[in-house]
Amino acid sequence: MTAGVPRVVLIGPPGSGKTTVGRLLAQRLGVAFRDTDADVEETAGKAVAEIFVVDGEPHFRQLEREAVTTALASHPGVLALGGGAVMDEHTQRALEGYVAGGGAVVFLDVSLAHAAPRVGFNQSRPLLVGNPRARWVELMQLRRPTYERLATVHVVSDERPPQEVAAQVHAGVVGAPAGGGEDPSAQEVQA
Ligand SMILES: Nc1ncnc2c1ncn2[C@@H]1O[C@H](COP(=O)(O)OP(=O)(O)OP(=O)(O)O)[C@@H](O)[C@H]1O
Numbered sequence: 001m002t003a004g005v006p007r008v009v010l011i012g013p014p015g016s017g018k019t020t021v022g023r024l025l026a027q028r029l030g031v032a033f034r035d036t037d038a039d040v041e042e043t044a045g046k047a048v049a050e051i052f053v054v055d056g057e058p059h060f061r062q063l064e065r066e067a068v069t070t071a072l073a074s075h076p077g078v079l080a081l082g083g084g085a086v087m088d089e090h091t092q093r094a095l096e097g098y099v100a101g102g103g104a105v106v107f108l109d110v111s112l113a114h115a116a117p118r119v120g121f122n123q124s125r126p127l128l129v130g131n132p133r134a135r136w137v138e139l140m141q142l143r144r145p146t147y148e149r150l151a152t153v154h155v156v157s158d159e160r161p162p163q164e165v166a167a168q169v170h171a172g173v174v175g176a177p178a179g180g181g182e183d184p185s186a187q188e189v190q191a
């Protein structure tokens with residue numbers, strides 16, 4: 001990441017903690033936090049789950065692509081993306097450009113065993129309705145290569161409270177000491 005206001009994007013599956021850790025990271029860095037799911041909800045005037053039901057997933061993905069494009073171009077702080085946003089090719093190119101411009105892209109990773117109790121797999125996550133554990137695994141199999149390819153930093157959030165994960169991410173993006181007594185082996189900083 002280049003000097004100036006830190007620019008960090010968090011990607012990863014539902015339950016990895018993008019929103020929770022993103023807020024904490026923004027506080028640590030003293031910058032603003034933004035979340036594309038919230039941006040989409042504001043634009044649409046309804047909750048993500050309602051957009052899926054009333055307008056359909058393609059419409060949600062269109063709104064999401066626009067929200068991501070706008071935020072990547074204009075938001076100077078920490079940005080959490082929706083879990084599936086990275087599967088859009090336009091968003092993939094935009095993230096590559098973001099990294100080329102000095103931004104950091106963090107893959108917040110989590111196992112099913114830890115994601116399940118966090119997410120609770122209720123109706124608020126429309127893609128997981130039906131057989132939520134199986135759907136989560138399917139989505140992760142499909143998406144993991146993309147998360148890994150786009151990320152400049154990879155942090156596993158299993159077994160760690162959000163504050164510790166935020167410290168790990170902080171260390172990964174600005175090279176600061178992680179603090180909090182966490183195990184550095186949990187963090188893999190990719191070249
Ligand atoms: N490291 C963690 N340890 C324990 N609980 C966590 C951790 N990170 C997040 N949580 C909890 O898990 C739940 C889901 O977290 P969060 O909403 O931040 O995930 P997300 O990645 O933004 O999911 P989504 O893709 O659906 O937006 C929240 O209740 C949050 O408090």
Ligand SMILES: O=C(O)C1=C[C@@H](O)[C@@H](O)[C@H](O)C1
Pocket residue numbers: 013014037048081082083084085124125126127
């Ligand atoms: O994993 C996904 O595809 C999603 C994750 C959430 O953040 C929301 O963007 C929506 O529920 C879809």
Ligand SMILES: [Mg+2]
Pocket residue numbers: 018019020035037080
């Ligand atoms: Mg979120």
